[in-house]
Amino acid sequence: MKPTPPHHQLPESAVLKDVLKSKIATVYFYDDVAVVEAKEGVTLSYKTAFSLLISGLNYLRASSWVYISNRLNSYSLNPQDYRYLEKIPTLKGLAVVYESEIGKKNAEMEAKFFNKPFASFSNLTEAYNWARELLDA
Structure with missing residues (x-):
């Protein structure tokens, strides 16, 4: 067990079971919920985040899980x-935690893809509770 970051x-x-750090993001694993915080100014894409995704999937194994994008920083995707x-069968859903109205509108647009x-949520607690409900259903 690791100490939970105060901003969570x-x-x-x-x-908090584990933390995975890379050049582009930090991933916090709360059992079957992965909270991803991308670093300022990075570009998150399939190519740039592939190794991080593989490491995360190795940690999660065959468990169902939910991805929460905690958008504390400005980055592109x-x-x-x-x-x-x-295409990841164990991924059950995705939540976005936004910090601004622009972030909210971006999340609404992303949902279409x-x-x-x-x-999308304005705080991490609501996103986490949604993830738990989704996983426990």
Whole structure:
């Protein structure tokens, strides 16, 4: 067990199991919920994040899981790359935590490119609770 970052403010039931750091992002594993925080100015794409994705899948093994994009920083992504994420059978949904109205509108646009459950939230706690409900259903 690792100490939960203070900015996560999650329910006590959320236990941080592991942290994976790379040049483009940090991934926090709360059992079967992966909270991804991309670094400022990076471009997240299938190509740039492939090794991070493989490492994460190795950690999660065959468990069902939910991806939460905690958007604390400004970075770019191509929502068409969501088609690759959709092919992961154990991925049950994706949530975006936005910091601004522009972030909210971007998430609403991105939802059109993802054909599994997708939701956007103004805080990480709500996103985590949604992920738990999705996994426990």
